[in-house]
Amino acid sequence: MKAEIITIGDEILLGQIVDTNSAWMAQALLSLQIQIEQITSISDREEHILEALHNASKRADLIICTGGLGPTKDDVTKFTAAKFFNTSLVRNEAVLDHVRGIFARMNRSMPDINHGQADVLANGEVLFNDWGTAPGIWVSHEEKVFVFLPGVPFEMKSLMTHRVLPKLKEFKSEEKIAIRYILTVGIGESHLATQIADIEDSFPAHLHLAYLPKIGLVRLRVSASGRDLEELEKDVEHYTDLLADRIGDAVVAREDLSFEEVIVRSFVESKATLSTAESCTGGNVAKQITEVAGASEMFIGGIIAYANQVKEALLHVEHATLEAYGAVSEETAIQMAKGAQKQLGTTYAIATTGIAGPGGGTPDKPVGTVWVAIAGRSEVKTKLFQFHQDRVLNIERTTSQALLMLWNLFQKEKGF
Template structure:
């Protein structure tokens, strides 16, 4: 089956200069891929008519579908609609349903729309209007020379609603799409290149229609298997078989056999055992606590945090002995062991993870250079420690330390039968 291909074009100067982060493309890409549509490109262009026209012309040559977002507002710098009218050689009309929608939305707030607001209902006369129940700018569906063009507002929740309510149903009605399925394993503790070398034989044995992707992040590597085919049962059966092989090959470093965060994995582990955790943080400054409270339901597993950045707080709150700090310093195995012990008493948690280190860019010494970090994890019965030596910038040192600490905690809990 010939793949149905699509590209995403995001429009707006704010995207090019980094003032706004493009989250729309990620959502659209995920939804189209899930439907069986092959994504070829993601392109960002500014609010320049010529750039929009050139991009439409170029991308229409080898795509079945083009999804555009942005530039549909009522102000002078929103030029997507004028560019589309020029591209399609279209006139302009006021869509009655879109006009009523503008009036209805303003009425809900006790307001009357201005003439500028009412221009939101003006659309090229060759498009099919996609009603926007969440905002005033309707979506628009065009067809030209066998290519489908969909223009959507850039406001994320409006775009998402239109994709779900209108765009996907129309595309699924139009095309017979292949099955595309994914399986993801999350690993920690082994770098991308070392992991690739370890599973090289597995990867070489994959059939042509199953691909393996390496998705590294700070201290983690996601391994995603993607299968593509016409028969759903065959695709899923073979994908599951290969995924079982992948999990076996990476079992030493396997964190999760689905695409979830390390934090979510910890939540599930703690909930399954009816246990709680707290943090005693110095160099991570509360970042571990933030990560542990990101998933919903954190109150069932997270007791609290002590951010003891200064030595006097380590002493007064966590009861780290002054002689330990004098003899060994705050960045030491002895200090994090004491921080764990103090955290267990203060927080009343079943487990505590502690961090103390030098994130940089300054503060290092010959004996303890920047990137020297101690992690401690413990419960009432035992404490384990880990020494890290990173040589990156402050932000990367922080991310790596956090993920390493959480994975160290995960392994500690799993071993605590």
């Protein structure tokens, strides 16, 4: 079964929000062996919606649309879909009772405009929205399936999980796909590609290797498509083994995991703990770690020591060190890391101090100058980085390098 996703909303095209719905739906559908052929983002305009529905119906068997189901005048998805299917909207009393109930539970009067959310496509099946006022709608039309969902992420996810995916399990897709992942750190994309070029060249036609780079890491995706899932699984496993053996120590995971997830898992398994002392990253290192479920088992806490007085008072950085070397220095970074490690009682500690920009640089320490220190079981590792003028990028690069340094020291000290 081939599928397409259409996201509707001017806010996406204007960059006011990021379309996270499509990525989540693509992963959910892949678990049912349903492959996404195309994702299209369009504005809240009738002509654009009609065109997108028409084009998608020529390519895909399943078309999922998100957005434009709200009560306001700019939400035109249902009205446009009625034109596309040459049908009408009808008032669904069960949906109307549900909407009334939501307002009653909030002890608020229901505006007349919300009555329209109970209007659904006459040729569709209502998908009740337990978390909001806009129901989803399932339409079977000319041997195609169209699903219309609200754009609010938590409402969409609830409807997909409890209403849409169970219905899609009834559909059997003849085309199968098998996928494996390799997560590498500390090696650039071009160097990695050169290292495994001969293996990639030996791939049979039904296998594909994708490079998914981010700052500090590259994720490899090995995929195969065909009709015999068992054979596909054997093929991708064989070639993934070849790649992983060739890449060696740069491989940190053979699952679809983030680097932060790998760190959290490894620390938990080793009963190691982590703390952070952040200046120029402003808590971003701690944020990346604590976004991982289970981080509470290894992350004790962090101190955002932006001002020198905080470095002294909470991390016990010596005043003489700051006077002699400055806040952005190896000496200060070391004392920050040791201070966090001691104050919070952790096995490891990360410290970052630098000039993120755009101001604050000097001839000796220009914008982008960063020191990172990692305090471990037996030693402290430090490194100086000279990044660029972009503040956001400097913070991201510092975070990435800090986590890589942490990982390298953690691997070195295993068994201590």
